[in-house]
Amino acid sequence: MPRIEVVANVLKANDTIAAINRQTITAAGATAFNLLSAPGSGKTTLLQKTIAALAPTRCAVLVGDLQTSRDAERLAADTADAVQINTGRGCHLSAEQVTEGLTKLPLQGVRYVFIENIGNMVCPVSFDLGEHRRVVLYSIPEGDDKVAKYPLLFQCADIILLTKVDLLGILDFDLAKVKADLAQVNTHAPLLHLSTKTGEGVTAWLEWLAEQRPNRQPLQTG
Amino acid sequence: MPRIEVVANVLKANDTIAAINRQTITAAGATAFNLLSAPGSGKTTLLQKTIAALAPTRCAVLVGDLQTSRDAERLAADTADAVQINTGRGCHLSAEQVTEGLTKLPLQGVRYVFIENIGNMVCPVSFDLGEHRRVVLYSIPEGDDKVAKYPLLFQCADIILLTKVDLLGILDFDLAKVKADLAQVNTHAPLLHLSTKTGEGVTAWLEWLAEQRPNRQPLQTG
Numbered sequence: 369m370p371r372i373e374v375v376a377n378v379l380k381a382n383d384t385i386a387a388i389n390r391q392t393i394t395a396a397g398a399t400a401f402n403l404l405s406a407p408g409s410g411k412t413t414l415l416q417k418t419i420a421a422l423a424p425t426r427c428a429v430l431v432g433d434l435q436t437s438r439d440a441e442r443l444a445a446d447t448a449d450a451v452q453i454n455t456g457r458g459c460h461l462s463a464e465q466v467t468e469g470l471t472k473l474p475l476q477g478v479r480y481v482f483i484e485n486i487g488n489m490v491c492p493v494s495f496d497l498g499e500h501r502r503v504v505l506y507s508i509p510e511g512d513d514k515v516a517k518y519p520l521l522f523q524c525a526d527i528i529l530l531t532k533v534d535l536l537g538i539l540d541f542d543l544a545k546v547k548a549d550l551a552q553v554n555t556h557a558p559l560l561h562l563s564t565k566t567g568e569g570v571t572a573w574l575e576w577l578a579e580q581r582p583n584r585q586p587l588q589t590g
Numbered sequence: 591m592p593r594i595e596v597v598a599n600v601l602k603a604n605d606t607i608a609a610i611n612r613q614t615i616t617a618a619g620a621t622a623f624n625l626l627s628a629p630g631s632g633k634t635t636l637l638q639k640t641i642a643a644l645a646p647t648r649c650a651v652l653v654g655d656l657q658t659s660r661d662a663e664r665l666a667a668d669t670a671d672a673v674q675i676n677t678g679r680g681c682h683l684s685a686e687q688v689t690e691g692l693t694k695l696p697l698q699g700v701r702y703v704f705i706e707n708i709g710n711m712v713c714p715v716s717f718d719l720g721e722h723r724r725v726v727l728y729s730i731p732e733g734d735d736k737v738a739k740y741p742l743l744f745q746c747a748d749i750i751l752l753t754k755v756d757l758l759g760i761l762d763f764d765l766a767k768v769k770a771d772l773a774q775v776n777t778h779a780p781l782l783h784l785s786t787k788t789g790e791g792v793t794a795w796l797e798w799l800a801e802q803r804p805n806r807q808p809l810q811t812g
Binding site: 406407408433434435436438457458459486487488489490491493494507509510511513514516517518519520532535538 | 628629630655656657658660679680681708709710711712713715716729731732733735736738739740741742754757760
């Protein structure tokens with residue numbers, strides 16, 4: 369079965385490079401977060417708010433997209449350390465692309481590295497990029513059947529951010545159903561309600577981020 | 591460059607099988623539509639409404655999902671001819687999976703074959719399934735930057751359905767920006783405003799579907 373072997377080899381090579389990325393980031397004293405979600409769940413907006421709130425603590429961002437540098441441009445206003453990775457037809461970031469991105473980012477003094485993956489609930493799941501934690505965003509407009517449909521995505525999450533919760537009263541969304549589905553696939557990741565519009569959950573998100581730092585130093589906000 | 595050769599061979603094999611699927615569907619007197627979009631854009635709900643509106647004209651549906659048969663179950667209430675294709679970790683449907691699905695669907699008397707692809711704005715674009723037309727759904731909550739970010743998806747569309755337009759006044763969405771981006775990548779596909787909640791655009795959608803039939807027979811509605 370040559371097809372399966374090719375896939376296995378690609379994933380093995382990716383994991384090796386990912387381990388090196390993780391070492392590089394750890395050695396620089398930073399912690400890396402891989403953000404995964406469907407398109408339009410609010411990854412870039414959340415990062416804008418997060419970087420602004422964490423200042424003067426320094427953050428670096430690697431932003432994956434098929435085309436355009438719009439997200440990196442949006443983030444450049446908040447941090448000088450934003451690198452765009454264009455994947456063309458690629459449906460996920462690879463560890464190798466992150467290695468290349470890291471060569472363009474001076475990590476000295478950086479404490480948080482955020483990797484914004486391609487908006488896709490399937491392919492990014494299989495590719496370790498060298499992150500320390502995986503953050504999965506799930507926005508209310510996507511509907512309440514996504515945990516059952518994309519269990520592998522939610523299974524790999526260290527935290528699940530339920531975004532755009534300001535739309536909970538406006539759109540049909542059965543939260544109890546989502547929680548029941550989550551109980552089947554992931555019982556360790558906290559589920560955090562978040563709205564960058566109203567500010568709900570942002571403090572809890574920042575606290576969770578700080579808790580992931582190896583020495584749990586107190587959160588420095590600007 | 592072995593990696594590129596493998597990908598090219600996979601796509602070539604897929605296209606050959608897709609051509610056979612198209613012949614099979616055409617020979618049966620049916621027209622096939624491949625529905626592509628991000629997760630949660632409203633493909634299943636649209637198909638439920640469409641199949642009900644087209645009755646007694648017979649429709650068949652092939653539904654792709656990683657896990658669960660929820661979409662096929664939802665559609666089974668509207669048509670007996672619904673087949674679920676579970677792809678496991680697969681991020682798109684392939685022509686081969688459609689061939690297999692078609693063996694479970696009696697095409698006699700069927701006029702419309704709808705193929706609901708995996709919710710993913712990237713990978714399904716590269717795989718011809720044997721459809722006659724490509725339908726791209728783009729929902730308002732996804733935000734107004736998706737045409738620029740996923741140009742290949744919008745480039746391949748024969749029609750673009752802007753879904754959940756009832757949210758246009760509620761969410762930030764710059765329609766002029768989307769139209770300007772579309773003018774760069776696709777000038778032939780109509781852009782149709784649609785809301786299965788208010789019913790806006792549904793008649794125009796049904797008319798477009800009927801126009802794609804080879805002999806443009808008048809639309810039969812129940």
